[in-house]
Amino acid sequence: MKAVVTVTGTDRKGIIAQVSSFLCAKNINILDISQTILGDQFAMIMMVDASECTEDLASVAAAAAEMGRDIGMSVRVQHEDIFNAMHRV
Amino acid sequence: MFNSTEVIETIDMIEKEHLDIRTVTMGISLLSCIRGDAEQTARAVYDHVVRRAEQLVPTAEQLSREYGIPIVNKRVSVTPVSLITAAFPEESPLVARALDRAADLLGIDFLGGYSALVHKATAEYEARFLSTVPEALATTEKLCSSVNVGSSRSGINMDAVKRVGELVKETAQLTPEGIGCAKFVAFCNAVEDNPFMAGAFHGVGEADCVINVGVSGPGVVQHALSFVPEADLTEAAELIKRTAFKITRAGQLVAKEAARRLGVPFGVVDLSLAPTPARGDSVAHILEELGLETVGGHGTTAALAMLNDAVKKGGVMASSRVGGLSGAFIPVSEDIGMIEAAEKGAITFDKLEAMTCVCSVGLDMIAIPGDTPASTISAILADEAAIGMVNNKTTAVRVIPAPGKKVGDTVNFGGLLGRAPVMPVHTGSAEKFISRGGILPAPIHSFKN
Numbered sequence: 001m002k003a004v005v006t007v008t009g010t011d012r013k014g015i016i017a018q019v020s021s022f023l024c025a026k027n028i029n030i031l032d033i034s035q036t037i038l039g040d041q042f043a044m045i046m047m048v049d050a051s052e053c054t055e056d057l058a059s060v061a062a063a064a065a066e067m068g069r070d071i072g073m074s075v076r077v078q079h080e081d082i083f084n085a086m087h088r089v
Numbered sequence: 090m091f092n093s094t095e096v097i098e099t100i101d102m103i104e105k106e107h108l109d110i111r112t113v114t115m116g117i118s119l120l121s122c123i124r125g126d127a128e129q130t131a132r133a134v135y136d137h138v139v140r141r142a143e144q145l146v147p148t149a150e151q152l153s154r155e156y157g158i159p160i161v162n163k164r165v166s167v168t169p170v171s172l173i174t175a176a177f178p179e180e181s182p183l184v185a186r187a188l189d190r191a192a193d194l195l196g197i198d199f200l201g202g203y204s205a206l207v208h209k210a211t212a213e214y215e216a217r218f219l220s221t222v223p224e225a226l227a228t229t230e231k232l233c234s235s236v237n238v239g240s241s242r243s244g245i246n247m248d249a250v251k252r253v254g255e256l257v258k259e260t261a262q263l264t265p266e267g268i269g270c271a272k273f274v275a276f277c278n279a280v281e282d283n284p285f286m287a288g289a290f291h292g293v294g295e296a297d298c299v300i301n302v303g304v305s306g307p308g309v310v311q312h313a314l315s316f317v318p319e320a321d322l323t324e325a326a327e328l329i330k331r332t333a334f335k336i337t338r339a340g341q342l343v344a345k346e347a348a349r350r351l352g353v354p355f356g357v358v359d360l361s362l363a364p365t366p367a368r369g370d371s372v373a374h375i376l377e378e379l380g381l382e383t384v385g386g387h388g389t390t391a392a393l394a395m396l397n398d399a400v401k402k403g404g405v406m407a408s409s410r411v412g413g414l415s416g417a418f419i420p421v422s423e424d425i426g427m428i429e430a431a432e433k434g435a436i437t438f439d440k441l442e443a444m445t446c447v448c449s450v451g452l453d454m455i456a457i458p459g460d461t462p463a464s465t466i467s468a469i470l471a472d473e474a475a476i477g478m479v480n481n482k483t484t485a486v487r488v489i490p491a492p493g494k495k496v497g498d499t500v501n502f503g504g505l506l507g508r509a510p511v512m513p514v515h516t517g518s519a520e521k522f523i524s525r526g527g528i529l530p531a532p533i534h535s536f537k538n
Contacts, residue, residue, distance in 0.1 A: 004091065004096060006096060006097075006100060031090075032090045034090075034093055036093070043093070043097070045091075045093050045096050047090050047091075056151075056155075057154075057155045058150075058151050058154035058155050059154075061154050061155065061157065062154060076100065076157050077157075078155070078156055078157035079155045079156050079157075080091075081156070081342055081346075082099065082156040082157065082158060082339060082342060083091045083095060083096060083099055085338040085339055085341065085342040086095075086098075086099055086335045086338050086339055087091060087095040087098075087099070087335070
């Protein structure tokens with residue numbers, strides 16, 4: 001099952017490192033990353049494969065949001081279907 | 090891979106523009122719960138609802154976390170209770186309280202279906218059932234009640250219209266600030282698969298158990314329109330359609346997945362724009378975004394007609410099954426734009442009535458003076474039912490004659506129900522007209538066979 005990870009907030013060092021380590025610890029594989037900086041605003045979108053993750057996506061999402069709070073960023077993990085539904089016919 | 094614009098658009102819709110799934114509503118048939126007496130029936134109803142809906146709240150919460158989209162309410166609708174208690178109608182409040190206890194245990198927000206369908210005539214058991222509505226609403230927290238008093242096919246049951254006026258007054262007296270009236274609605278052309286309250290009930294033509302989902306997102310539509318201030322109305326309608334499509338697709342996804350996980354059939358997506366009192370979640374503000382200085386002014390009905398139609402057209406493409414009420418709601422107390430327009434006198438009762446000719450339902454969540462006679466409330470309902478009957482659409486009345494309140498006072502309901510300035514109603518008496526009773530005949534164009 002694939003999910004979309006989005007990370008937004010004020011740019012600082014180590015964001016990608018933190019998020020990647022978090023995903024690796026959950027056995028989630030990163031398939032694609034796009035990242036931009038606008039002014040001092042950091043925005044990253046990742047497509048990930050969570051099929052080997054043993055936790056359900058809802059608890060991964062909750063843990064990711066908490067990890068985001070620790071580093072002062074908004075981190076969301078959402079099932080890809082919500083984006084498929086809204087943007088693909 | 091999605092492009093970043095698409096991903097950010099969805100996240101902004103949810104986080105900044107109040108896109109949400111307003112409700113996942115499980116419809117449950119109670120026909121198998123009829124027993125020999127009221128106590129046994131109430132027990133069977135309680136057991137059945139608790140068993141069927143046991144996983145509703147945890148499943149909806151799980152889906153909300155996985156998709157990252159709020160699911161604001163979890164609700165249950167049941168078979169009109171008047172049918173379940175037909176052999177002992179006076180004791181129907183026992184079933185009402187059993188349903189309320191079940192709702193409490195399940196952690197759902199509302200339970201609808203303390204209802205009677207009397208559009209052609211009021212059977213004796215229904216008349217006795219209707220008399221229990223004020224007590225049922227006064228002794229429960231989450232229970233909602235509705236009555237269907239007319240249809241395009243059968244005409245309007247004016248005896249029932251008269252009775253509803255009295256019931257609204259009684260309910261207002263029995264509940265603080267008249268809040269019981271916020272959980273009671275009278276319809277013409279009620280639909281059997283509506284997931285929205287207070288009018289949700291599970292029709293007898295429905296499956297045993299079904300999942301209906303109501304989507305929302307007036308803020309998303311307003312936001313989209315704010316980027317095209319110079320667009321003509323054809324282009325604006327197209328934009329609303331596209332936006333409604335995306336909103337409804339999210340609802341369809343949640344509805345199908347909730348139904349699959351709960352092991353019950355998917356019913357319908359109700360593609361309504363349902364406002365909340367939060368700023369940025371207002372249908373009135375969409376109309377103002379289209380170019381009206383204030384909602385309630387001339388042009389409001391035309392703007393609402395366009396909005397309602399565009400929402401339906403966009404939504405129908407997005408879902409395999411649409412139903413319920415589907416369109417734009419205009420509840421006064423639940424929409425910050427409406428509240429503000431009512432406070433400054435920009436929107437009147439008569440303009441609201443005109444708007445109900447083209448919106449999805451009717452006169453909704455309007456506080457009126459506490460001393461409004463029952464016959465005037467009945468006459469308000471008669472007018473509204475006539476609009477529904479002649480135009481083949483659902484119309485409804487949910488007014489609150491707030492005890493002790495006068496024009497200019499405000500009634501606070503709290504939460505999603507919001508607050509309402511007390512609006513003036515016409516004082517010319519309809520007593521004689523309403524006391525005539527009988528059936529207002531169906532229009533000639535109802536005979537389509």
